[in-house]
Amino acid sequence: MRPPETELQTDVLVIGGGAAGCLAAMAAREHGAKVTLVEKAGSITRSGSCASGMDHIVAILNQEPWDTPEDYLGSLAASRPGLIDTMVVEVYARENKRVFDYMEQFGAPFRDAKTGKYTRIAGMGGQKARTVSFKGARIKPIMAAQVRKLGVQVVERVALQGLLTGGGRVMGATGFHIRNGGLHILKAKSVVIATGGVLRLYASPCHQVYLTANGPPYNTGEGHVMAFVAGASLANMEFTTTSIVPAGFSAAGATGFLSMGAYLINTRGERYMFKYHPWGEHAPRNIAALAMHREYAEGRGPCFMDCRHLSKEAIDFVKRGILHEKATLMDYFDARGIDMARDPIPYELREISIQGSGITINEKCESTMEGLFAAGDCTSINLAFSGACTLGFVAGLRAAEKASAFKGSVEIDRRQVDELRDMSYAPLTSPDASGLRYADLENDLRQTMSTYVGFDREAEGLQKALSRLQTLKESTSGLTVTNYHDLMRANETRNLIDTALLMATAALERKESRAGLSHCRSDYPEKDDENWRRFIVLSKGDNGQVRVSSEPVTGR
Secondary structure: OOOOOEEEEEEEEEEOOOOHHHHHHHHHHOOOOOEEEEEEEOOOOOOOOOOOOOEEOOOOOOOOOOOOOHHHHHHHHHHHOOOOHHHHHHHHEEEEHHHHHHHHHOOOOOOOOOOOOEEEEEOOOOOOOOOOEEEEEEOOOOOOOHHHOOOOOEOEEEEEEEEEEEEEEEEEEEEEEOOOOOEEEEEEEEHHHEEOOOOOOOOOOOOOOOOOOOOOOOOOOOHHHHHHHHHHEEEEOOOOOOEEEEEOOOOOHHHHHHHHOOEOOOOOEEEEEHOOOOOOOHEEEHHHHHHHHHHOOOOOEEEEOOOOOEEEEHHHHHHHHHHOOHHHHHHHHHHOOOOOOOOOEEEEEEEEEEEEEEEOOOEEEEOOEEEEEOOOOOOOOHHHHHHHHHHHHHHHHHHHHHHHHOOOOOOHHHHHHHHHHHHHHHHEOOOOOOOEOOOHHHHHHHHHHHHOOOOOOOHHHHHHHHHHHHHHHHHHHHHEEHHHHHHHHHHHHHHHHHHHHHHHHHHHHOOOOOHHHHHHHHEEEEOOHHHHEEEEEEEOOOOOOOEEEEEEEEOO
């Protein structure tokens, strides 16, 4: 029996209800477009990487001589040593204040309620106070309320699995409802993908698959895979992201500690960051991760966040920030008997994810495919919460302009719908059926990625990973589930494996080490700007295989 169908027509379809998706929907609606936002989670009120709150945002506000787009762009090379499209960053820098002001207008609590001023700090990766610290425990509900107030059609609990295409452009998408299984066919004149980074690819240090640091565990590469399959190119897929987190509790928060002057020390009590970067504890996040990795590897672990020298006011400031972003971290400290004014806090590296490795976008946030836009951590550029909001807004605006220029009606190919439906529902079987469990396949995936495509990579290991991942991909035909929630999980598993194959392919191609722990090749341990200051670009070949090419990095 086929599931019931729901068909919706819209101008702009936004896939993903996190910060980037919400701002994209707002911008498109403000432009006058009919907008539909689809989210896999239960509610956009608490979806996305900022679901539990946010305590800081990078802002370029023209309040100081250094507080300008020009100064920000000039400091980019020092703070972000990886590969980044500076044309896109320039758009971010120049649109940042506009979007920041817009968010304040609909209720984002960026100012101190008592003074009416901004509290600005220097976060990781910078020595200038570009970051606004704010009480953002409810930032996501505030965003969601604005989306609904503007009249955006919000469709929740629907997992999208593929884009519909025709005439060389995107025409919409299909997916299924994770509670009742209903098939959704969404016809659109333009599409914005804002599905976030990718989690669940690597083993977690806290040994809980669904406890992650900087993103929700249901961010599993849907946007990456559906864009790639439809014909869009991906870039930077070899680069991963990690950070330093409290041991046993994989949660964000290092920016708050370090901005107040906390030290990173090893087991000997030594401040070690100046050995790795002249900015010390203000070094970029990827360098802080590399430094901790080496301290542990060379026998100087465990490492600690040391706040014992800070004033009571500074410690209270850090605690307030934690309560507005990861409130349960304070409960964890209490349970372990950790008093940050008295005790160094044990720290470790969190699980690896990918953020800013994905869909190639230009300065309009448009992909290499007509009518397909993207923003946030699913793209080839990672500018954290601030970038997700700013470039999400840009993507929504440009998608609305593209939709308004579209003449004629959106015509979809029913064969595409049927193929995507059959693929998505294939694992669903009768309750007494037996087959491969998605959890077992994912455990194998995480072991393979952690062993061969983790912090230390080399050609032989990457080739082993590709062989094993291909076997896992072939095994997905044996996945069986008996309910729609697990059907969602099975489809997530397939997306994770496809994403992992793309990552390992790009990592094998890049024969150098770059950007701290983001890409370390033990067989090519040095950065090689002469040969590899280039983007590795992945696209789908005519035979369905991965086509690998490269493009030079231009600009600053």
